[in-house]
Amino acid sequence: MNYRLFLLVVCAGGISAVTAADLADRLPHYKPGLWDITLMMASRPGEEKVCLDKDTEIQMRQLAAGMNRNLCSKTEVHSSGSQYTSVATCKGQTVRSVLTFSSDSAYHADTTIHSAAGDRKSSMDAKWLGACPVDMKPGDVVVTIQGIPPMRMNLKAMLGK
Numbered sequence: 001m002n003y004r005l006f007l008l009v010v011c012a013g014g015i016s017a018v019t020a021a022d023l024a025d026r027l028p029h030y031k032p033g034l035w036d037i038t039l040m041m042a043s044r045p046g047e048e049k050v051c052l053d054k055d056t057e058i059q060m061r062q063l064a065a066g067m068n069r070n071l072c073s074k075t076e077v078h079s080s081g082s083q084y085t086s087v088a089t090c091k092g093q094t095v096r097s098v099l100t101f102s103s104d105s106a107y108h109a110d111t112t113i114h115s116a117a118g119d120r121k122s123s124m125d126a127k128w129l130g131a132c133p134v135d136m137k138p139g140d141v142v143v144t145i146q147g148i149p150p151m152r153m154n155l156k157a158m159l160g161k
Contacts, residue, residue: 027084030057031105034129034136039145041122046145053138059159092116104128 032053039046050056068075072090079085082101087094094114101107105128113120132138139156 027061027099028082028101028104029054031128032138034132035126036129037124037126039122039124041145042120044146046143048144049136049142051132051136051138051140056139056155059139059156063159 030052033051035048035050035052037048037050039048068088068090072088072095075086075088077084077086084099086097086099089095092115095111096114097109097111099107099109107126109124109126111122132140136142137154139154140152141155142150142152144150
């Protein structure tokens, strides 16, 4: 997977950790503005700053749902209160994601990928910071992952929208 695609996938996960298409409409919507997402992927910490608007949120949910349709043969989803759980079978792996909203401006997600090679766990904590700064427009993302040079991109431009 190339670097830009990897980061796009990370960003899509950051916006919509539970990816099942039929769950997307039931998830709470995210506040427009700047979101700070702290990531822990395979013991490699990272951070995303995402300038989000309604259009970007819709595009990220569509990307995540499309990836789920293309890569996964079976997906089960459940919700209870502010917690959303997805269990998917994807290319010989089982992916379990639990997304918990603590308010309309914060959430936590845990994902475990079970495969023959073992389990891989990741987590993210997201919080809304307020309005986007003047140097960021909707769709702008700055991703910093330990050991990888920081990258700034615009998700709308990457998706061709």
